[in-house]
Structures are given as structure tokens and as C-alpha cells.
Amino acid sequence: MTTANDLALLSDKARAFIHRDKGLFIGGEWRAASGGGTIGVVDPSSGEEITRIADASKADVDAAVAAARRALGDSAWADLQPFRREALMLRLADAIEAETRSLAEIETLNSGKLIGNTMLFDAELPVHSLRYVAGWASRLNGETMDLSVPYLPDMRFSGFTRRYPVGVVAAITPWNVPLCMAVWKLAPVLATGCTIVLKPAEQTSLTALRLAELCAEVGIPDGVVNVITGTGAGAGRMLVNHPGIDKINFTGSTEVGREIAVSAARNFKKYNLELGGKSPLVITESADLDQAIPGAAWAIFGNSGQNCCAGSRMLVHEKHYDAVLAGVREIAGSIKIGPGLDPQSQVAPLSSRLHRDRVSAHVEAARASGADVFGGECLDGPGSYFSPAVIAGLDHGHSTAQEEIFGPVLCAFSFANDDEAIALANQTRFGLGASVWTRDIDCADRYFDALEAGTVWINTHNILDLAMPFGGDKESGVGHELAREGVLSHTRLRSGIKARPSR
Structure with missing residues (x-):
């Protein structure tokens, strides 16, 4: 690097x-x-x-x-x-x-x-x-x-x-x-x-x-x-x-x-x-995984996770949970980390050493709680480089799952049905963005109505357009x-x- x-x-x-x-x-x-x-x-x-x-x-x-x-x-x-x-x-x-x-x-x-x-x-x-x-x-x-x-x-x-x-x-x-x-x-x-x-x-x-x-x-x-x-x-x-x-x-x-x-x-x-935001990304039973897995990965790893709407809480139907978790971790492990001016880089450094320390502290807190943490390491050398992290097995009420981290840190959870997914998605003080991934239009409509967020994306995440108003619910603005x-x-x-x- x-x-x-x-x-x-x-x-x-x-x-x-x-x-x-x-x-x-x-x-x-x-x-x-x-x-x-x-x-x-x-x-x-x-x-x-x-x-x-x-x-x-x-x-x-x-x-x-x-x-x-x-x-x-x-x-x-x-x-x-x-x-x-x-x-x-x-x-x-x-x-x-x-x-x-x-x-x-x-x-x-x-x-x-x-x-x-x-x-x-x-x-x-x-x-x-x-x-x-x-x-x-x-x-x-x-x-x-x-x-x-x-x-x-x-x-x-x-x-x-x-x-x-x-x-x-x-x-x-x-x-x-x-x-x-x-x-x-x-x-x-x-x-x-x-x-x-x-x-x-x-x-x-x-x-x-x-x-x-x-x-x-x-x-x-x-x-x-x-x-x-x-x-x-x-x-x-x-x-x-x-x-x-x-x-x-x-x-x-x-x-x-x-x-x-x-x-x-x-x-x-x-x-x-x-x-701030702690945006849920919900992968339903009817989701197209070929679209949802890379979508979920880049919803959090894009811009090194330094996005207010980053999809930092991934909620996956239990039928797909293992496959999705493995797929997102594979993407995280393959990402080329390097300087912003290097056209080969896929993820750049965090904004500062101080910010990297804050992001790292959240990951270490998850590790200390017994969660299964993939990646999430401070890289040696100058600059403020940090490898993408995918965390599983964390209690949804843990601070790492609830606080805005503003880094490439994804917390993954499974759910058994849509009612549980909606309840988990809304279990946050934030309400800036959310996304639902599904091939069922009735399912998409239900989530759109139920998710407590200023913007709800369907089969995409973090997309903004100048003609669409952007703002948050709850403590997101x-x-x-x-x-x-x-x-x-x-x-x-x-x-x-x-x-x-x-x-």
C-alpha cells in the first residue's frame, strides 16, 4: 500500500x-x-x-x-x-x-x-x-x-x-x-x-x-x-x-x-x-442477493463509511443471513485500501488519526463484548488508514450498534419476519435514511410506510437527487x-x- x-x-x-x-x-x-x-x-x-x-x-x-x-x-x-x-x-x-x-x-x-x-x-x-x-x-x-x-x-x-x-x-x-x-x-x-x-x-x-x-x-x-x-x-x-x-x-x-x-x-x-444517522439496510426474504450483497457492502464502505446515511445496520432475513454475511465479508476483505490520489484505491483513509481512533474504539468495544469481528484494524504506517469491519453476534442495544460511528463499520443482524425487521430498523434515536431490498412491490410499500426515516430507498442506498427533498426524522434533523x-x-x-x- x-x-x-x-x-x-x-x-x-x-x-x-x-x-x-x-x-x-x-x-x-x-x-x-x-x-x-x-x-x-x-x-x-x-x-x-x-x-x-x-x-x-x-x-x-x-x-x-x-x-x-x-x-x-x-x-x-x-x-x-x-x-x-x-x-x-x-x-x-x-x-x-x-x-x-x-x-x-x-x-x-x-x-x-x-x-x-x-x-x-x-x-x-x-x-x-x-x-x-x-x-x-x-x-x-x-x-x-x-x-x-x-x-x-x-x-x-x-x-x-x-x-x-x-x-x-x-x-x-x-x-x-x-x-x-x-x-x-x-x-x-x-x-x-x-x-x-x-x-x-x-x-x-x-x-x-x-x-x-x-x-x-x-x-x-x-x-x-x-x-x-x-x-x-x-x-x-x-x-x-x-x-x-x-x-x-x-x-x-x-x-x-x-x-x-x-x-x-x-x-x-x-x-x-x-x-447524524444509524441507517438500517433491510434484506428481505424476497431480495435479489446478487444485487443486495454488493449494495449492502458499498452502502457502508463507500467513502470509508463517512456518510451520514451510511447503511451501518444490516438486517437480513434468517434464510439468507449466512450467505449475505459471507458475501459482504468477502467484499470487505478484497477491498484495496490506499491514498485518494491513487486511481487503484477503492477505500481511502479516514479523515484524521483522531477520528480513526474513535472508529477503532467502537470496534474494540464490540470485540470486548464477545462479538464476531471481521477486519476493523488500524493499518501500520503514516496516514489514518482503517480496514473495513463487519460485526456479527452483537446485541442490538450495544453502543456500537446504536451510535453513529462514521466509519466503515457494519453491524449485521438476522430477523425471522417483517414485523421483527421493522421493529429492529426503528430501534434507534436516528431517522435519516433506510433501505429495503425486495422483489415484492407489496413488501416494498409496507416497509416504505413503516420505516421511520426521512428517505427510504428501495433496492438501492445513499442515492440523492437535487429534485428530491433531503432531511431526517427523530434526532437526525x-x-x-x-x-x-x-x-x-x-x-x-x-x-x-x-x-x-x-x-
Whole structure:
């Protein structure tokens, strides 16, 4: 196994960006953190520091919010016609499309992810996202209606509604799909006429900074897009609690999301939270095993298990349990683990040594309980490599089976009938995603109705589309991203009533 990414493999554009100074993007200008603090950025494939980013102070957060508030009321943005906002978004999409290779390389070096994944999800998908949402800029309509008001029969009343931008949005993004998530949060802001202060995860801030440069290059007015870097406990918390923020859009852990919800409620701010998951993947008696076995394996091993919807709890009908467990373990044992820039790699390192230690601790807890553990080893050498784990014989109430691990760790269980499977699937505090594998349409319909999850997949897993709303039930979040719902959540609805004498 190669243990280090080779910087020589980077394009000239990506290499130049990695090596230049990184500041904060506030009000259309680049500046160093006011306190002079910086944070090291580490390549998970080698464990080496590749650059440093600014660590924003309270003064920097104040400046970014103030810039966003000024831009919100500035005629250069506030009076911009919807079709011109759409045109800016399309220009930004074109600019990202022209740099998909370099953006993917930067993301791979920063996050450790496979270059194929970063090309598809962090470089190409943002292009589609902007182009899809851009069309909403000129389709934000209200309604009109005749009203009854029966207690004033001598008057005629009509009602109407209109949508306005919600205001300044604080967007806080995670480290697992960095550029994709940044654009998912930026696109509805631009379409609706809001402004944004974006705080990417400190581990993976580089592509958000490059995104800020592209926003300036295509002519988005100063202050509409602001990007500050720093820790979640520092800049992130200050941004969430800032009185100048109107809406918080956060993707991350349930624990942090709960804190944000409390803070937002205290100050009557709107918020969207996309949080943790412990998604069940149910292989029924009628499943096509040729489809279900690889589907189950890659539902958890894809992106090294660092997906909020990863299929981390596999529930298999007892008739197929042994065959499915053997098949998934065979796939796990055959996976080539290596650096993200190596096109031969099938699974890349975890995001950091610290995160790998957390994932490993869950696996070791399962081993200590007497479970049958296949794989799940920290690999020797630099970087944060971890072999995929398949765990059987674990009590379903064990913490390893209940807590989000965010790594390539699969817990397998059997069930005797659909009632038992549904009960096990819903035995979790999370409710982000779930999947059912079956060739019986009635069975699929039953599971779709019964599974407690924001998204239920049938004979697939982890598939998202820009036209489909994405959000969670229970402790997996509040509200939706993507689709119509994601755009409209960035608007305020105002009602009007007009009176005139009856004829």
C-alpha cells in the first residue's frame, strides 16, 4: 500500500492554490485573521501538514456578519432582478465546471477521499446543484385568493402572499463532502436573494476558500458570500450565536445540532439541521442477493463509511443471513485500501488519526463484548488508514450498534419476519435514511410506510437527487435541503389582505 499522496500528481492550478496564503473572505476582500491565528491542514493519506488556514476571531465573525447585512440591503444585490441572480449562478456553475479536476485534487489532498469520489460529488455535483437551483430564482411566486370574511358582508376582500429573502444565513458544513455541502447551502441563498457567512469544517476548508475566489471572479456582489475559517467551538459557535444572523443551516453531529437548536430557539432564528444517522439496510426474504450483497457492502464502505446515511445496520432475513454475511465479508476483505490520489484505491483513509481512533474504539468495544469481528484494524504506517469491519453476534442495544460511528463499520443482524425487521430498523434515536431490498412491490410499500426515516430507498442506498427533498426524522434533523423545500426554507412568507366596497 502506498502511504503518501504525491504532490507531483497535482495539476499546476491545484498545487499553486495549496501553496499560497489562505485568508478570510469578508466583504469581497481577503484578510488575515485579526488575531493572527492559523490552523494546520493535514493530508489524511500521509499525516503531513500541507498548508495552514486562518483561525477567525470574534472580530472577524462580526466583520463577516456585518458585511453580509450590508450586502443584503445594498441595491447591487437587493434590487437585482431574479433572472440576473440566475445568470450569476449559472456563471458560477460554469466556473466550477472549468476547474473540476483541480477542485477534486484539492479536495482529495485535504480530505483523503478517493479522487473519483471528489470528482463526482465535490466537483461535478455542485455544478448540477447550481444549475438546478438557479431556475428557482425566477419561480418564487406567491398566491392570490378571494376571501370570505362573512362578518362584513358589505365589503369584498382579496388575499395575497409574497416571498422575501429570509436574510443573513450562517452555513456550517461538515468535513465528509466539503465542496458539495458548501454549494448545497450557497445555491438557495443566491436564488432567493439572501446573503451568507459560510464556515466550513476546519479539517476541510480549502475548497470553500477556492469557491469564494470563484464567486468573486464571476461577479457576485461584495458581501453576498463571505467565507470564514476556524474551529467549530470557536468561529462556529460565535457565528451561530451572533445576533445578526437570521437563519442557521448546519450539517454535522446531533450533539452540536441540539446546541444550535437551543440557541436558535432562544433568539427566534430559523434553522435547518441535517444531523447524524444509524441507517438500517433491510434484506428481505424476497431480495435479489446478487444485487443486495454488493449494495449492502458499498452502502457502508463507500467513502470509508463517512456518510451520514451510511447503511451501518444490516438486517437480513434468517434464510439468507449466512450467505449475505459471507458475501459482504468477502467484499470487505478484497477491498484495496490506499491514498485518494491513487486511481487503484477503492477505500481511502479516514479523515484524521483522531477520528480513526474513535472508529477503532467502537470496534474494540464490540470485540470486548464477545462479538464476531471481521477486519476493523488500524493499518501500520503514516496516514489514518482503517480496514473495513463487519460485526456479527452483537446485541442490538450495544453502543456500537446504536451510535453513529462514521466509519466503515457494519453491524449485521438476522430477523425471522417483517414485523421483527421493522421493529429492529426503528430501534434507534436516528431517522435519516433506510433501505429495503425486495422483489415484492407489496413488501416494498409496507416497509416504505413503516420505516421511520426521512428517505427510504428501495433496492438501492445513499442515492440523492437535487429534485428530491433531503432531511431526517427523530434526532437526525429538522427541515429539508434540496428540491423546492430547500429553496423555500430560505424565504419569509408575508400575507396581505385588501378590502373594497361590495358592488
